[in-house]
Amino acid sequence: MTVSSAPGKVYLFGEHAVVYGEPAVPCAIERRATVAVDAREDDHIRVEARDLSLDGFTVEYAGDTDDRPDVDVPSGLVDAAMGYIDAAVEQARDAADAPDAGFDIRVESEIPLGAGLGSSAAVVVAGIDAATRELGVELSSEELADRAYRAEYDVQDGQASRADTFCSAMGGAVRVEGDDCRRIDAPNLPFVVGFDGGAGDTGELVAGVRSLREEYGFAADTVESIGDIVREGESLLAAADPASDPEPELLADLGRLMDFDHGLLEALGVSSRTLDNMVWAAREAGAHGAKLTGAGGGGCIVALDETPETRTALRYTAECRDAFRAELDREGVRAEKAPNATSAPNAEAE
Template sequence: MGVREGFEELYGTAPDGVWAAPGRVNLIGEYTDFNEGFVMPLALPHTVVAALARRDDGVLRLHSADVAGPVVELRVDALEPLTDGSWGAYPAGVAWVLREAGHPVTGADVHLSSTVPTGAGLSSSAALEVVTALALDDLYGLGLTRPELARLAQRAENDFVGVPCGVMDQMASACGTEGHALHLDCRDLSVRQIPFDPASQGLALLVVDTRVRHALGDGAYAERRAGCEEGARQLGVPYLRDVAYGDLPAALARLSDERVRRYVRHVVSDDHRVDRVVALLDAGDVRAIGPVLTEGHVSLRDDLRISCPELDLVVDTATASGALGARMTGGGFGGSAIVLVEASEADTVTKAIEEAFDAAGFTAPRVFPAVPSAGARRLG
């Protein structure tokens, strides 16, 4: 059953519209967004689709086709931050943050369905927030820009759900473009669409969902963010983005805390890796980004320490089986890795990864191509 039909069956009337927002996978630049640095995500074809109808009685009704349970009914004027991890906190948080910003949101009926894998580090939560924000913006004629929608969605996750994420995921979902990666400056939210079409070069970018479920609300993400902020404070800069790559050795020598030093080294070097990937893609040399991806994984594994055995096994097996490069992507502690391969070798590398997981006694991974796709949009 489609989302529109599901809405009609649930609420007994037709929705005012149907919207979609994609998940994302990040090509390079991890834990750099909240340091006001640079990232390069791309929108996936997997989306959260939402049917909505405006209400003017202050009632917000939420339902997901993917989660067992009745319609969740809330009062928009009584919304308060929820940190219980429930899926409804994400769309409710968007309604809350819009009202907090002074926008006259007076309720809605919402029905959702998602093809974005949850817990896989592919930003299912950001897609849920962005599709809700875009729909409410349309329904209420708020006239918000895509970066404004992304910022509001980020604030919903930060202040309502309680996850201190950066803005990359929401910007990727809101602003992605088919056949491109999004070069995002997280300081001013300026974007540049970088042509990235692996298939046209005889390549494939695979996503390997390890099926190890991560939860960024468990404190590990927040601890690393706090460590980065402490590093910036000790170095006397507003954010780690303000430490030039050429000055990194001198900056590290000034830090006495080994943990903070590792975090700083990762962030500053990953910003530099984003620059390198941009230059290579601008030159049309997609294959050459492979080693930069692998180098990024080593930094995430050894300096940020957010990998896990399953992610490391993907990267090690892929590169040993002929992949051009691989790295974990997303918040870490599980989730997914990306693998850049010659298209002719995709099946061979995939089989090697599946066999390695089986031999290690791990749950079989899910492998699929990452196709750079369109961002959030109205479907009808």
């Protein structure tokens, strides 16, 4: 058995605009998806997805994806889950030149689904890493990020940037502009996340921004202005000392840019009443700034606050289901020790 984990992320700035070639700065956070993979004798895929719904489910199907599994959960849910796992399996088969490889796969995740914290990217990155290593192939982190991007791109019908997958593979703060992806230095930013318990449909939300941008020049300008915010923000980060705690002025300046970014995302129609309410609760609690993160529509906001005030205020906000501090993850994808036989009945110790 081979096990890998990969982190989720928050966007300091730049989601949506990054799809149209503007830069974005996502930051990996210490919440992970873990994928355990066992090679099989046949070409079947068996997936156990523990966190996809409250009860999770297990499905098994042949290599041919028309042969859909027979399981007792809504088929939309299965299709949604299988899309990313299938795409990860395809990338691993291609990388290892093993088109008929079959796998038993178990996914466990601490990242809420569809909530803007990059669960899809984390599952795809960890899945490709574990499946290729199980087949004896070691990918560089750049190749892993590239293959994970191609997997997301396929599942999301071309509505994907490299940002989420590159960030999850590399860890830390990253800067993505088109195909140009790199890690950047950043101090430990005091992120607080508020989660409304809901989710947004990434493909639909990206398509909505795309059509607004095509219809109105001012919507296209709004997307460009988000790029300007990112450029301003990254020059602030570049001037900061990554080894010490961020200065109060840096937090104040970044926070102001986050507030501005949220306003523009709201104008582009990707916020929601619950996200706005959490953003305002954070601001009123004294956060330096707050914005939605990821595709929007529902899910999570991210605020900057080194004190406990924002988290406490969010916990008392009716729309907020969960609020937590999110530490910057500097590691990215990593190999995990395979569990012993008692916690995974089919597993053999590595």
